[in-house]
Amino acid sequence: MKKHFAWLTAAGILTACSQGGPLQVSSPDGKLLVNFNIEEGGAPAYSASFDGEEIVATSYLGFQMEKFGALTSGFKMTAHHESEHNETWAPVWGEQDSVVNHYRQLVVEMKKKTDSVDVLLNVEFRVFDEGFAFRYVFPEQKTKQFVIDQELSRFAMTGDHTAWWIPGDYDTQEYEYTRSQLSEIAARHTAALVGNVSASAFDQWAVQTSLMMKTGDEKPLYLNIHEAALIDYPAMHLLYNDSSCTFTSALTPDGNGHMAVIDTPFSTPWRVVMVSDKATDILSTQIIYNLNESCVLDDTSWIHPTKYMGVWWEMITGKSDWSYTNAHDFDLATFDYSKARPHGRHGATTDNVKRYIDFAAANGFDQLLVEGWNVGWEDWLGREKDYVFDFVTPYPDFDIKALNDYAHSKGIKLMMHHETSGSIPNYERHMEAAYSLMNEYGYDAVKSGYVGNILPKGSYHYGQPQIRHYLDAIRRAADHKIMVNAHEAVRPTGLARTYPNLVGNESAMGTEYRNMTPGHVTILPFTRLKGGPMDFTPGIFEMDLGKFSPDKTHKRATVAGQLALYVTMYSPLQMAADLPEHYAEKMDAFQFIKDVPVDWSKSHYLDAEPGEFIVAARRAKGGDDWYVGGVTNDEARDVTVSMSFLKPGVTYQATFYTDAPDADCDSNSGAYEISKETVTSRTVSTIHMARGGGFAISIVPVK
Template sequence: MVFFLATTVTLSAQQISSPDENLTLEFELQENGVPAYQLTYKGREVIKPSSLGLELKDDEVSLVDGFSIADTVTSSFDETWEPVWGEEKEIRNQYNELEVILNQNDTDRSIVLRFRLFNDGLGFRYEFPQQENLGHFIISDEKTQFAMTGDHTAFWIPGDYDTQEYDYMESRLSEIRQHMENAVTENLSQTSFSPTGVQTSLMMKSDDGLYINLHEAALIDYSAMHLDLDDENMIFESWLTPDVKGNKAYMIAPSNTPWRTVIVSDDAREILASKMTYNLNDPIAIDDASWIKPIKYVGVWWEMITGKSSWNYTDEYSAVKLGETDFEAATPNDTHGATTENVKKYIDFASEHGFDGVLVEGWNIGWEDWFGNSKDYVFDFVTPYPDFDLEEIQKYAEGKNVKMIMHHETSSSVRNYERHLDTAYQFMKKYGYDAVKSGYVGDILPRGDNHYSQWIVNHYQYAIEKAADYEIMVNAHEAVRPTGIGRTWPNLISNESARGQEYQAFGGSKPNHVTVLPFTRLIGGPMDYTPGIFEMDISKLNPNNDSHVNSTIANQLALYVTLYSPLQMAADLPENYMRFMDAFQFIKDVGVDWDESIYLEAEPGDYVTVARKEKGTNDWFVGNVNGETPRTSKISFDFLEKGKTYVATIYSDAKDAHYKDNPQAYKIRKVVVNNRSELSQRSVPGGGYAISILEAEKSETRGIKKL
C-alpha cells in the first residue's frame, strides 16, 4: 500500500511533525542566509539549532550562506514493503516531508534541502538540481552540524578513514578527548584524523533519558561521514573521508548526498527496532531476487585466525609472483588449512548437522606475501594451491548437499580486484559457489587513498552490482559500514565492518561489546560477527596464543538472535562442538531469517534481549546478551500466539559461570510455556541466555514442567 500527498505551502510553513506528532522538525534561515534546522521529541529538544552547508574547492562563494527561500513543499508518504531477508516480514515506510528550495542570489545557484520525519527519527540530505552555474564541483568540506543539548553519555569508536575495528568506549562527550589515545588500538590499516573525531553510527543517551543515534543512509557515490566534536559547545560537525588529494567528494549535478540521520526515542528498544535507515534507501534494484537465500555455514577460518593453521601453503618463498612462482615444486608447510582432506571434514560436519555451506580461506595461491608490500597483482582469485582440488571438492560437496562459499581477499588492491571480477565471478559459478566473502585488509592501493573515500566506496558498490549480474551474494569484510543499501541490493547479504569475533583471538574484546553493536554497527545492516565459539582458551588451539574469548557459551548462543544476519556462521572447530553437543543443538535449530522481531529489553552497553519468529514457521527464538554487571532478566512470553502451547528449551549460564573464570558452565532445561508465561533468568558477567520455543502437541509436553 502506498499513500502520497504533496502540497505547495506558504514560505512560512517551514515546520513538520512526524506522523505520530512526537517529533517536530523546524527549518530556518539564520543571519546572512545560513540554513539551519532543529529537532524536538515530545516537546524536548534533541538537536539545537544547527547550521547546514557545503564548502566548495577553488570557489570564492561556497554553499554555506547567502541563501533565500524560493519555495517549500510539504508531503506525506505511507507504504508497506517486503524485504528479501530481514528482521520483519513487512516494513512500514511512513513519513512527512519538507522540501526547501534555496537560491543563492550572488551565484544564481540553487540547492534543495529535503527533510523526512518518521516516527522514529529524521533523515535529511542536500540535492543539487540541473542548472547552469553548478555543474561539476568538488566538496572540500561538508558543514552539517548536530548541536547536542548537553554532555551526553556516548558509545563511540575513534574516527578513522580506514578501519571500524575498535572496541567501543563509553564516556561523556566532554571526555572523548582524554580517552582517545587509549581508544585508538593497533590495526593493519588505520588513519585517525582528530582527538574528538568519532564514527557513525554514534549512540548517545542524555541525562533526561533520551536515546539519540547519529548515522547516515544510502551512502552512494560519496565519501563516508564521520563526526568531529567541538567539545566546548557540544556540537558535532560532519567530517567526510578525503581522497589522496584531500578532496572529499566530486559531484556532478543533478545529484545528491547521502541522508544524514537522527534516530531518537525515550525507549532504547525503539532505537533497535528502527527501520528508518532502510526506508531512506531506494527500493530493490534486482528484478528477480529468488536466488538470494539466507544461510547458516561453517568454515576453515577460526583455526587460522587462532594460529592453529595457516593461509599460506609453503614457508619457502619470501616473495611470490603469480604465473612465475612454482608451487608444485615447493615444500608444504604442514600447517596449511585449506587442504582437500581438511575441507572434506568440514563438509562432512556441515552435512551431518544440517548446515547450508562451508567457507574456505587460503585456498588460492599468493598468501605467502599477500600483505604489506604495496603489491598490486596479489591474487588472481582462480588458481588453487596444489593441495586444494577444486573439482573434487565440488563433487564431494554436491554429493553431501552442501554449498561452498568462496573467499576473495583483495589485500586492498582494488584495481587488481576490479580487473579480475568478471573472471572470478564466472569461476565461482562454474564451480557452484553462490556466495563470496571479500576482504580489504591493509592500506588501499592506489597508495594514499582511504577505505572510506568516495572512490573506494564506489568500488564496493561496483563489486556488489557486478555480483548481482552473476547472481552472487556478497559478504564484504573491512569495507565501509553499511547504510541500509541491503534494501536496494539485497545480494549484499552481510558485512563485517566492525570489530568482529576474530578479535577475541587477537587479545580479546570487552565483554559488553556485543551489547553495543546492535545500537551502532547494526543500525545500517546485518553483521557477519561469526558467533558460536565454545572453546574460550585460545592456547588450547595454539600454545603460542594466550588470548581469551570474553564470553560464556550461553552468550555465544544468544548472539545468533541478538546480532542479526541472514548469513550466520558456526565459527568454532567441529571438535569443539562435539564436546558440547547439547548446547550445539541451539545453533542447529536457530533460524536465520525472520517474520517478526520484538526487542524485549535493551540498554546500550548493558544488555539486549530479543525475540524473533522464524520465517514461515510458528517457532520463536530468544537471545539475551549481558555486559559486565550480573543481572536478572525478566521477560514475558505474551508475543506467543494465544491458545497454543509451546516447549521452551532454555540455555542459560550456570550459577557459577563467568566470562573469564568459568565460561563453559551452562544449564539446559525444558519448560512448557504459553502467552501468559513469564521468565526471570539470571545472566552473569559476559553471559546471557538463549531459548528455542517450538509449538507442541499435548502429548509432547508430558513430563515437562510448566514455567
C-alpha cells in the same frame, strides 16, 4: 515484492510563517518536530524537538567548495514542497516480513548568487515517528560539476550526553566502543585506539557513526546519529566541538586533497537522527533501510539467508595457516607452486575441507567457507603490492572441482573467499574472471576482504572512489547471481534494501578480536547493526585459545552467551565459527545453533540498555517457532522474560540454554545448563546471566 503506498496532502503537516521560513514539519504521530529557517545572512539552519524537548538546537547546513568557497550563507528560498508518504514493503530477508515506511517530507529549494553563476541547492527533510533525516540535492544547473572540500552539516547537542563511540578513522571501524560524556571524547581518544593493519585516526575529537547517545535527564532520551544510502560519496564522520556541544560532518578524503567530486544532478546520503524515550525503539527502527531506494533487482529468487561453517577459525587460533609454503617476496606470475615445498600447516587442504563438509552437511548447514584456498597468501599482509592474488588459481593441495562436487553431493555449497589485500585495481581487473569461476563451480556467495592499506597509495577505505568500488562489486556480483559478504569495506547504510544480495559486512570489531570486553556485543546492535547485518562469526565454544598457541588469550564469553548472539545480533548470514571437534564435544548446546533460523517474520526487542544488556525474541519466517536471546556485559544480572509475544491459547515447549550458576566469562566459561519447560503467552521466566554470559531459548508449539 509487494508494496502499498499513498501520497497524502500536506494539510496540518507544515506551517510557513513567511518567505524564507521558518518552516516546521512533524512526524506522523506529531511527537517529533523539525524546524527549518534561512536565518540572517541567508544561512540555512534546522532544529528539532521530541515530545516538547529540544534534541537538536539550531544547526547550520552547507558546504565548502573548491570553486565557490563557502556555501553556508547568501541563500534565498525559491520554493518549498510538503508531502506525506506511507507504504509497506516486503524485504527479501530481514527481521520482519514487512516494513512500514511512513514519513512526512519537506523539500526546500534554495538559490545563491555568486560572481560567476547562480548555485541551486535543495534540502530534503523526512520525519518519521522514530527519527528524522535530511540530505542535500544538487539539481541540474549551469554548473555541471562541484568539487567538495568540506560538508558542513551540523548537529548541535543540547547537553553533555553519555555516548558510545569509536574513534574517527578513514580506514577501519575495528575498535571497541568507549562510553563517556561527549566532553570526554578527546581525553579518552588515545586509550580508545588499537592496532590494525590499516588505520588512519585523524582527530582527537572525531568519532564514527552510528553514534549512540543518552541524555542525562530524569526522563532520558536515546539519540543516534548515522547516515543512510551512502552512494558515490565519502563516508561521514562526526567532529565534536566541546565549546558549542556541536558535531560537524567530517568526510573521508579522496587522496587528491578533496572530499568528493559530484556531477549534477546529485543527491548526498541522508544524515539521520534517531530518537526515542525507549532504548528498544532504537534497536527496532527500520529508518535506515526506509531511507534507501526499493530493490532494483528484477529477480531475487536466488538470494537466500545462509547458515555456514568455515575453515577459518583454525587459522585465527593459530592451529593452521592460510599459506601453503614459507616462500615470501616473490612474483606470483612466475612462482611455481608445484615445485615449492609445503610447510605442512596449510588449512585449506582437500582432506581437511572434506572433513568440514561432512560435519556441516550432517548437521544441516547450507554452506562452508574456505579461506586460504588460492595462491598468494605467502606474500600479502601489509606488503602494499598491486598484484598478490588472481582469485582463480587454487593451491596444489586444494582440488576445487572435486571439493565442489563433493559438497554438492552432500547437499551444501562452498562459499568463495576473495582477499584483495587492499589492491582495488587488481581486484577490479580480475573480478569478472573470479565471478565467472564461481558460476562454473556452483558458488553463490563470496566473502570479500580488504585487509591492509588501500591501493592506489594515498587512498582510504572510506573515500569516494572506494565507496564506488564496493557498490560496483555488489552490482557485478548480482549480474552473476552472487551474494556478497564484504569485510573491511565501509560500514553498511541500508543499501541491502536496494541490493539484497549484500547479505553481510564486517566493518566492526568481530569475534577474531579475542580480548574485547563482554559489553561489546551489547553495543553493536545499537550502533554498527543499524545500517545492516554484521558477519560477527559467533558460536565459539572453546574460549581458551591458549590451547592452540601460547600467545593466544582467553576469550571473555560463555557458551550460553555465544548462543544468544544468533538472536540478539540479526544477520541473514550466520556462521558457526568454532571447530567441528568443539561442537562434537557439546552437541547438546550445538543443537540450538542447528535449530535457530536466519530469517524472521517478527522481531521484538523485549528489554535493553546500551552497553549493559539486550533481550530479543524472534519468530521464524513461515512458522510459529520462536527464539529468544539475551546477552549481558561484564556484570551478572537476572532478567525477567515475559512470553506475551506468543500466540494466546497455544501451548509451547521451551528449551532453555542458560549459564550454569557458577558460570563466568573469565573463570568458568564453558559451564551451561539445558532445561525444558511448557510455556504459554502468560508465562514469565526469570533467567540468570553470568558475567559476560547470556541465554538462549527455542520455543516450539506442542503438537
